[in-house]
Amino acid sequence: MTKPIHVTSEIGKLKVVMLKRPGVEVENFTPDMMPRLLFDDIPYLPVAQKEHDAFADTLRDNGVEVLYLEKLAAEALDAGGDQVKDAFLEQMLAESGYAAGVLHNVLKEYLNSMSTQDMVIKIMGGVRKNELDFVPRDLVSAAEEEDYPFFMDPMPNLYFTRDPAASIGDGLSINHMTFTARRRESLFMEEIIKYHPRFANQGVQVWRDRNHDTRIEGGDELVLSDTVLAIGVSQRTSANAIEDIARNLFKNKSGYEKIIAIRIPHNHAMMHLDTVFTMINKDQFTVHPGILGEGGHIDTWTITQGKDGELNLDHRTDLKQVLKDALHLDDLDLIPTGAGDPIVSAREQWNDGSNTLAIAPGVVVTYNRNYVSNRVLREHGLKVLEVLSSELSRGRGGPRCMSMPLVREDL
Ligand SMILES: NC(=[NH2+])NCCC[C@H](N)C(=O)O
Numbered sequence: 001m002t003k004p005i006h007v008t009s010e011i012g013k014l015k016v017v018m019l020k021r022p023g024v025e026v027e028n029f030t031p032d033m034m035p036r037l038l039f040d041d042i043p044y045l046p047v048a049q050k051e052h053d054a055f056a057d058t059l060r061d062n063g064v065e066v067l068y069l070e071k072l073a074a075e076a077l078d079a080g081g082d083q084v085k086d087a088f089l090e091q092m093l094a095e096s097g098y099a100a101g102v103l104h105n106v107l108k109e110y111l112n113s114m115s116t117q118d119m120v121i122k123i124m125g126g127v128r129k130n131e132l133d134f135v136p137r138d139l140v141s142a143a144e145e146e147d148y149p150f151f152m153d154p155m156p157n158l159y160f161t162r163d164p165a166a167s168i169g170d171g172l173s174i175n176h177m178t179f180t181a182r183r184r185e186s187l188f189m190e191e192i193i194k195y196h197p198r199f200a201n202q203g204v205q206v207w208r209d210r211n212h213d214t215r216i217e218g219g220d221e222l223v224l225s226d227t228v229l230a231i232g233v234s235q236r237t238s239a240n241a242i243e244d245i246a247r248n249l250f251k252n253k254s255g256y257e258k259i260i261a262i263r264i265p266h267n268h269a270m271m272h273l274d275t276v277f278t279m280i281n282k283d284q285f286t287v288h289p290g291i292l293g294e295g296g297h298i299d300t301w302t303i304t305q306g307k308d309g310e311l312n313l314d315h316r317t318d319l320k321q322v323l324k325d326a327l328h329l330d331d332l333d334l335i336p337t338g339a340g341d342p343i344v345s346a347r348e349q350w351n352d353g354s355n356t357l358a359i360a361p362g363v364v365v366t367y368n369r370n371y372v373s374n375r376v377l378r379e380h381g382l383k384v385l386e387v388l389s390s391e392l393s394r395g396r397g398g399p400r401c402m403s404m405p406l407v408r409e410d411l
Pocket residue numbers: 037038039157160162163182218219220271272274275355395396397398400401
């Protein structure tokens with residue numbers, strides 16, 4: 001039987017992917033909540049869903065099996081049984097601020113009154129105060145939170161399935177994420193890996209779980225080959241988390257021997273490495289020119305196993321040469337987002353022009369709105385499958401962010 005998780009590159013033919021269809025969570029908030037929820041606008045849900053369905057169809061038309069997070073999560077909890085479902089609910093409530101107390105009890109009863117699937121969808125979508133016939137009488141609720149509409153916040157970023165967990169080889173990292181708005185997301189993946197029949201007891205390795213204080217997100221984790229990873233040192237991923245996962249990968253016979261840490265600017269537009277840099281073919285990458293300094297330089301540290309559990313670091317700034325050496329290539333094509341024009345590249349990067357999803361070597365899925373970057377990709381010989389992007393792009397993520405590959409063919 002094929003392994004439930006097997007990803008040894010960014011570009012091997014994509015066989016199985018996990019998506020999340022945008023649900024009520026992407027519009028169940030007010031404009032003043034947007035910065036905290038990491039959104040720049042509120043998508044128009046019916047259109048966002050249409051666009052997302054078209055994205056999923058594009059993948060299916062190309063032979064990819066599409067799984068949905070919300071369905072896997074409910075199936076996992078049902079397969080786990082009553083105790084597992086109860087423990088999940090306790091954990092979710094605790095992480096939502098209700099470890100115990102009256103509100104904990106009221107919310108638990110409310111969520112427990114639903115089918116497992118409805119409960120999962122409700123937790124994802126958020127619980128408004130006016131859904132419950134209950135007025136809390138404590139001082140915090142009365143004096144500080146009276147006007148706040150939610151007991152449990154929605155999780156609008158769930159459609160970016162790339163980030164809460166990342167497939168690496170025959171395993172994955174389940175991530176402790178940076179901002180409160182996204183922290184609870186990775187709990188779904190933990191349940192899926194532990195209890196869903198497709199994954200449980202199948203030898204899936206968890207290289208690093210979510211019970212950590214240091215931060216890492218899947219948008220920073222790029223699988224360049226069966227031995228080399230690139231990981232962004234970014235707004236979302238800290239250097240100490242990279243050292244930690246490096247130690248685990250080296251120690252646990254993952255096959256990974258080399259991790260290239262790449263430092264990128266720490267800001268919202270470029271929150272992850274994959275917003276500025278993606279692999280699209282054996283010797284081709286997209287790169288946002290805005291991250292490269294003078295002479296095309298950028299800080300990279302290649303991490304390898306040292307003596308006695310120490311890590312060796314090799315600091316270099318010539319990204320092209322670093323990649324050529326690590327991947328044993330004679331030449332490498334770094335394709336600039338927006339053809340390198342300062343206005344176009346910044347605009348198209350904002351709408352994820354660098355955030356391509358490769359579904360086979362040299363075949364990529366991209367947003368149609370980034371027409372300059374798409375033209376350049378075609379000029380460089382790539383096959384570009386464009387998908388609609390008016391509403392989906394409002395969440396600041398593209399086709400790579402919206403997909404978590406579970407199985408790819410080896411190169
Ligand atoms: N892999 C990615 N680039 N994901 C994009 C995530 C966007 C999301 N709004 C966030 O800020 O977290």
